[in-house]
Amino acid sequence: MDAKGLHVEIKDEVKGQVKAVFSTFNVIDSDKDVTPPGAFEDGAPVLISAYGHTSWQGELPVGKGTIRQTSKEAIFEGQFFMNTDHGKNAFLTVKELSDAGLQEWSFGYDPVDYSFGEFDGQKVRFLNKLKVHEVSPVLLGAGVNTRTLSAKSAGPGIAVRRGRVLAPHDTEVTSRSWDGSKTAAGIADDARPSELRTAYAWVDADGDPEVKSSYRFAHHHGVGGPANVRACLMGIARLNDAKGGIPDADRKGVYEHLAAHLRDADVEVPGLKDAPGGSLKYSEEGHAVLAAVSAFVDRTAEVMALRALKGKGMAPRSADLLGWISDDLGRLKSLLSAPLGDDEPTDEQIASLIARSVAQLNGI
Template identity: 55%
Template sequence: MHKNLSRVQIKSADKGQVSAVFATFNVVDKDGDVTLPGAFEDGAEVLISSYQHTSWQGALPVGKGVIRTTDKEAILEGQFFMDTTAGRDTFEVVKQIGARQEWSYGFDVIDAESGMFDGQDVMLLKKLKTHEVSPVLVGAGVNTRTLAVKSQKEAARVNPATAYNAAIRPHETRVTTKRWNGAEVVAELPGDATIDDLRAVHAYVDPSKDPTQKTAYRFPHHHGVGGEANLRACLIGIAVLNGAKGDHGLSDPERKAVYDHLAQHLIDADRDVPELKAELGGALKYHEEAADVMARLDSLIERTSEVMALRRSKGKALAAPSIDLLEWIYEDTRTLRSLLDTPQEDAHREFARFIAANLTTGE
């Protein structure tokens, strides 16, 4: 049997590795089936079929991989056969189709039964034997997607063994260095934003919270759904992981996984990536200290906006001592700017702006 799955998000690369969600659990798919957690064997080996399952008709397989499962989905971690023409061609097609690419898998039913789900008569798939996963033209799945295809550079810089149970996997996108205000970005997300929309903006979702709610997400760094990744936000996020705002509340694997996500955007922009400190409160290099200050200032701006909005609602103004502090901070930032205002630094800054503009426009 074949089950077709839709919705992909691809990351351009040249190594031939692919990571794709090929099944989601506890949802009714277009075939009227509900795949239950435990239906797939975690770690089971599978083949990647040639396009449209044609390996069943004699075409050579184009890759192989293993199945990884979470409590919500099944994931193919695969490798295309890049030393074969069929493997390279299929991988290139998958890469070029990008977000429109759909996937399907071929399987035997080991255990299933008829039942009810959300008021519908369905077939409950309890245990499956998956033989292959294939890119196809039309799919039937719910919330499935290609997570990533990895380049050699990414494989060298990002540890593939990192746990992504709560952090969102690294991906490739356009980047920018323009002004960043995370609170504004999140506030502007529509009230009916989907889980995919929210995941597209953030680097972490709290597994203990409702993933349909904005409050479940942390480390925003994209300018809206489909927007560029902001390099300032990525640096702020890494500074937070290093303790700029105190205890971040993440486990060590989650902290590393969020770091990998944010670091990947900096790597793609050929920017230096601050080190992830072994412990909070460690000594900082100069550029790490600057990022730390930027993170604290970002937090202060967000807090100031909240305080001022609250005081205005009560017909009050910000207290004079607080206004003095903000004025002094502003004066100190102007002093920093004056340190950069030399002919040589002006030239460097203009060159940096030129590079940033090209990164933003993709030219």
């Protein structure tokens, strides 16, 4: 489930009916998305969720409504459940905040059809067709030029795909070394969601958008920094070996995000497998190994730091295994530095060497 924002202004405090523009077509919103005309189903029914989309977590819906669209914008016409305490209280809260100019709304949707491209010189995601499930009062929305048209009164009620694929954006691309944990640690803990979205490719819709741990597939050198070729290749390898940790429905979107940066750098883009796992080509296996080694180095740094806090060093067995891995990586380095000739190792020999290193990694 993804979400977009709209700004609400209550104009009539008597009725619990609302009419609001919740999407403006052909503009770039704060998520770097563009919604074209016709993206919504005219006349489609939707719910009004409890505050902050919490009806996805079991809170009772507070109203219902219908979607209408013109050639320029999408409009929500809704009715709060004024005959229930939760519906009436939700409307009164929205009214008070709207009177103060503080209330915004968001709509929860599934991107049925989307694509990536350029709009006004920027890289964006085009939301070509959307399935809207609910609208919800929120603290901060993402829409552009959205507003309430009227609020009137009438006198004296899905399975969730929880993830958001973030749209790619224009940036420099570098192939220098990549340290994912160091990069994440370098991003300020108080970074805003708009800043965090410039460093990652996916965010957990159930997580706090203000917290770095809600984001995955880091591939930029800090907020607004250049994208990293190695990080993008490792990200695609994670998508192909079932270690991405995101819903299957979001794999393609994350893949397209990472692939866009690789194309900008004129780097050959590995394919996305229909399903994670299965056999890998030589280059794909190499990317998977790179991702595994990078993740294991991060994990080793964490373990060593924790043991150091307790006044301990690495356990002897673990130290031995790390030494063995280092030895094999040294053998790989010697293969790469060997002069070309009749004794040059074959792809199969190099692949076999890497596979043994990975097997040792997995055995720790």
